[in-house]
Amino acid sequence: MSDAETASDAPVETRQARPEDREAVVAFTRDTWPELGGDYIPRVFDEWVETDGADQRTFVATVDDQPVGICQGALLSDHEAWAQGMRVDPAYRGRNISPKLTEAVYEWAADSGATVCRNMVFSWNDAGLGQSRAMGFEPLAEFRWVEPEPRAGANPELDIVDDPTVAWSVFHGSDAYHELRGLGLDLEESWALAEITKERLAESDRAFAVADDERARGMTYRTRTFERENDDGEPETWCEYGVGAWDDHETLRALGDAIARDAAEQGAEQARMLVPETPRHVSDAAYARVDFSEDPDFVLERDLTRY
Incomplete structure (x- = not known):
């Protein structure tokens, strides 16, 4: 049997x-x-x-x-x-x-x-996606990781602005805000996405923007530094950044360099930043020669207001 x-x-x-x-x-x-x-x-x-x-x-x-x-x-x-x-x-x-x-x-x-419950499902997990939809979760957003290599000598071509309010303003006015429905990585729960607020950015490990002489053009925030095993079973230190927003591939290159330097200062060997899964954002990463993950992930949402 x-x-x-x-x-x-x-x-x-x-x-x-x-x-x-x-x-x-x-x-x-x-x-x-x-x-x-x-x-x-x-x-x-x-x-x-x-x-x-x-x-x-x-x-x-x-x-x-x-x-x-x-x-x-x-x-x-x-x-x-x-x-x-x-x-x-x-x-x-x-x-x-x-x-x-x-x-x-x-x-x-x-x-x-x-009033809302969300979850995340790997894009290749057919069973998980089907079950989530069957239970009332509706498609909400799609993201991917970009993975700048930590480098102590990285030198961003734009200025770094360490101001959570500026970072929030950049995100709030960006296409990343629209594509991700205002979400980024939560500060406490790993692999969970929550609404980004000025308060959340102020409580993060570090929130910063990259800017030229006229305006801020990109942003991110560091959520955590953690250890995980690599493919050889050896521990590696990672820095994780909750969302990325930028104007163009030059801005992403500067933002990637800022992350590379920040992660190196934290002693990290790897870094990753959550970004929207769109042709523009992914091709910007390719154009800027910033590595990115192979597969996207999906975020789904269930309304609980009438529950």
């Missing part, structure tokens, strides 16, 4: 995750994407459960109280929620587990005051 045939047909329930759920969750998430080095859920499960509180809730779906699915909701502001980490035990697919988990996140988020 297959795993699906031997799986219990007891009712599916949802509840908050517990520390003792770890073994079961790790078992069905360990090999989600073996070609990408595995899933991140086994690495973060303990932290997720430990840090659950008013602004975060990790849910599991259970059959006979055995976890067979997981998803987490997080509040990014007083009205923005984020859903992430949706996984289902392959032996229990077809049991409406993903919808039950998503509904649990929606209810918790709406009860916590959120």
Whole structure:
């Protein structure tokens, strides 16, 4: 018999995750994407459960109280929620587990005051995209990473303006603002996008603009410096920048140099900046000879105002 045939047909329930759920969750998430080095859920499960509180809730779906699915909701502001980490035990697919988990996140988020819930799905993840649409998430934005190489000697051809208000003004008046619906990386939750405000930029590690003698022409902000393993299993330090906006490829070249120098000053070996996935932005990166990632990612949104 297959795993699906031997799986219990007891009712599916949802509840908050517990520390003792770890073994079961790790078992069905360990090999989600073996070609990408595995899933991140086994690495973060303990932290997720430990840090659950008013602004975060990790849910599991259970059959006979055995976890067979997981998803987490997080509040990014007083009205923005984020859903992430949706996984289902392959032996229990077809049991409406993903919808039950998503509904649990929606209810918790709406009860916590959120009027919108967003998520992010890799563009190549057909199943994730289909399930998100089935659960009421609507397409919102598309982004890609540009990846300037950290260089201590990088010398931007434009002036650097360390002013969050100037950076916000550049973003607010840019096509990047329109394409990304005003979103950039959240300051606390990695891989989550939230509405960029002047307050958020002021609280970031560093928000700056690049400018000529007449006006500011590009901007970004640094969200975090972190370590991750490279393809050889060795740790690398990364600097991450929450969004990029610029006028033209010359401005992007200067912005890339500013990031390269800033990241090097943080001791980073790699850097990346979130940018809109449009022909103009991606071709600007190619024209400016700034590396970029192979695939875009999609952001989707669910309205919770009538939930």
